[in-house]
Amino acid sequence: MTETSTGTITAAPTEGEIHYPISIDNCGKGYTFTEIPKRVVVMNGGSVAEVSSLVALGVSDRIVANAQSYGASDVPGRAVAIDALPTGGIIPNSAQDIPREAILAQRPDFVISDYTGGFSADEGYATRKELAAAGANTYVPRGYCGATGSVVGTPSIEDSYALLRDLGAIFDVQGRADKLIADSESKIAATAAKVAGRPKKNVLLVFAGMDMGAGPDLPLIGATGIWNKIISTAGAVNPFERADGTAFVAISSEQLAVTPVDALVIVNYRIPDIDSVAKRLLAKFPQWEATKTGNYAVLSDSIYLGPSNDLAVDKIARLVHPEQF
CATH class of the missing domain: 3.40.50.1980 (Nitrogenase molybdenum iron protein domain)
Incomplete structure (x- = not known):
């Protein structure tokens, strides 16, 4: 069993081993994954963190509909890779996000929103309960667990790492997540040392x-x-x-x-x-x-x-x- 900053995940420590089911706590709710998600929908919310993480982890081939696109990236080739992902033919709402009926029509088994309001019935979205009933687990990065349309979260660099850890466990690519995090930490520490004082x-x-x-x-x-x-x-x-x-x-x-x-x-x-x-x-x-x-x-x-x-x-x-x- 391994401990993440967003909850406890029960998983084997070695990448690529069969270790399902795994359980993860996200925004105060428990979710169980019986296998690697096959039909992933990524909602917009004005973010590219989630889809970028999936691309960086090498699991973007699991995406059937992606609504996130920033049009630019500081990582060479990433914006092009994101724009090439399937959109599911979805017509977005006025907030450029995926409305309830459209997301349910994708038959997802995993839906990612960058904020809690992405699962709000009042805003026209499918709720986490509705998606669970349809067979889909859901996820929100921990820095945005309390965020709605009018209240934003205040994430940290550690929240970026927590996102990678969680997705690494869910998609059984823990080794890739650990390497991305270790490389980032090493580079940031080296830069900070150069400007210290x-x-x-x-x-x-x-x-x-x-x-x-x-x-x-x-x-x-x-x-x-x-x-x-x-x-x-x-x-x-x-x-x-x-x-x-x-x-x-x-x-x-x-x-x-x-x-x-x-x-x-x-x-x-x-x-x-x-x-x-x-x-x-x-x-x-x-x-x-x-x-x-x-x-x-x-x-x-x-x-x-x-x-x-x-x-x-x-x-x-x-x-x-x-x-x-």
Whole structure:
């Protein structure tokens, strides 16, 4: 029996051995897998962490319908691999996710949502109870167990590893999961060691193409959770860090103007010319050190929950402490 950060999984320690059934606790509920899932449906929820993890683990051939697509990746070839996955011919709802009838029609044996609200009847989705009755187990990453449409979770880098551990056990590829985690931990530790003791630089984390009330001329800024851990590990600090769980904040031009910004990290979501977006934002605040030096970097999926956080740590560290590399 092995212990994970999301619950207890009963499984053989060696990858590829017959070790079913296994039991896993997820968001306070118990689920039993009698075999490796064969018909996997991945819901959207605005994430690619789950489908990226399945691709990284080499089990994406089990997917019959995938709704997750970010359009870009910090891992070469990953965005193309995700876009090539089957969608099940599903017509998504207004939230670009899979409605109840469509998901049940896929006859899934395993359904993954990136937040608890993905199984909410009030939002038009099949519930975990309904899916269980139809023969499907369900899963939500632990950092989002309490999340609904209006309440977001605050995942950590460890939650990225927990996701890999759980999926590794469920699909009997524990060895692959352990290697991905060990490689990531080793790379992050090496990067952190290089920037240890260096002055902390202010990094502004901007999400391009996401308005959410910020307005057309103001950036939406990341403020909590995994982003701050990645930034701090890279030897920097988020000047707009929030401890109350607020994921995004809209900051006025006046406040941005008086905030020291040493480097800009802009997150790309289907922006054709993301470099122009970054340069226009820098030009609005010529007093920033980042503007004077042209110091910015573009990230996509590695800044979020998922299997590639080490890439974001490395890129930000090189941005703010290039002398260490």
